[in-house]
Amino acid sequence: MTQPDPLNFAPNFERAQEFFRAQENYEASPLRELSGPDGVTVRAKDETGRMGLGAFKALGAPYAVARILQQAWEQKTGETLTLERLNDADIRAFAATHTFVCASAGNHGMGVAAGARAMGAKARIHLAKTVPESFAERLRGLGAEVVRSGDVYDVSVAAAIADAGESGAVLLADGTWEGYTEIPKWVMEGYCVIAEEMRAEFETSGSWPTHVYLQAGVGGLAAAMAYMIRHNWAEQPELIVVEPEAAACLQASHNAGAPTRADGPDSSMGRLDCKEPSIVAWYALEKAGVSYVTLSEEEGETAASAVSTLGVETTPSGAAGYGALSKGAPVPDQGKAFRPLVIISEGAA
Incomplete structure (x- = not known):
């Protein structure tokens, strides 16, 4: 095949x-x-x-969050979720066990935070020091945890990858690299x-x-x-x-x-x-x-x-x-x- x-x-x-x-x-x-x-x-x-x-970015990460949760639910239960089912209590309880992590220069993090909140999941966003504090405050307003990671964007990306590996959170990046391509395609x-x-x-x-x-x-x-x-x-x-x-x-x-x-x-x-x-x-x-x-x-x-x-x-x-x-x-x-x-x-x- x-x-x-x-x-x-x-x-x-x-x-x-x-x-x-x-x-x-x-x-x-x-x-x-x-x-x-x-x-x-x-x-x-x-x-x-x-x-x-x-x-x-409102069209990227929120859609990917829903796709990831649909896939995870199907793998766990065998049920293919309809759009109508996404707001049901059992699905939201399932989503609440998931944390989505990413690095962001601003708007992608907003999308991840908004998508996670909409589904009842959690979000943790890594920001470099170059990202304005106004973005960090907006992320917190969407219920996300904000972590300042490094001087530049590349360092925050590495921090998000390490975070996902150590914590078991779902890495939801908008970039792709060797070995990591499928989730960003959904974005x-x-x-x-x-x-x-x-x-x-x-x-x-x-x-x-x-x-x-x-x-x-x-x-x-x-x-x-x-x-x-x-x-x-x-x-x-x-x-x-x-x-x-x-x-x-x-x-x-x-x-x-x-x-x-x-x-x-x-x-x-x-x-x-x-x-x-x-x-x-x-x-x-x-x-x-x-x-x-x-x-x-x-x-x-x-x-x-x-x-x-x-x-x-x-x-x-x-x-x-x-x-x-x-x-x-x-x-x-x-x-x-x-x-x-x-x-x-x-x-x-």
Whole structure:
């Protein structure tokens, strides 16, 4: 029997859609029109209000928490859980015996904490000292235990891995590495809902984007969007992946032809400040035929100010796609439309 390729990303996005449509606080995030450089109209998928968490990460870890618990219950009892069963007392009692642990540069930890709380489970989030205390307070407000682990994100990842190994908690990372790929694929599967929401709008309007700018840290969001766009969008745009100059690990991996670390100083694009790529995300992006752009710290800050001035309060991480567009929009062929799309991935709070 042929074993599945651990690097291959082939999501069951219909399952993710079904899960979220059953949630009371789910609704599609708005697709806005913003003014861009040189008067270009920019379509912006606004994730700043997503499901009360204010970031696209609300679609990742909470979905993975539910999938993990469904799988664990089936292994224990043989019962395949329906969505309706997830709120039953026996399932919540089962969930209460589970602790989910991760490292986070901010929003992934929020997703893990929210997902665990929604199911009745526990969460423990490791944060590097570079993560603002405001994020730590928000995590505690969601019932999570917060542990400060190390000076930088990579050290907090190592601490979370060690924690799971020592405590028996479930490691729920959004990055992938050799020997750890399946759970983060469920996180990415949840993100696919964003692309499906946009596809439905473009199918209705008939006006598809020509260029899509996708910000990336470890690469999960960018890879999920790239996969879905190549999988079932009727018109195919150019895909541009945007990273901080200080943490361009996916571009470095592309240039090297293999997952490659990219060291650099701390970036103000904190949620994108990841020096090590997700190997699953990198592989998916390689298959999708993307190009790469990097942003300086000043360009990231300028983009956040510009988008916020246009009415969508965000951060340098959230505005990175807009920053890449502003840095160097392509010159369209004569008579050919230019319809850029960006994702405003998080709010300013």
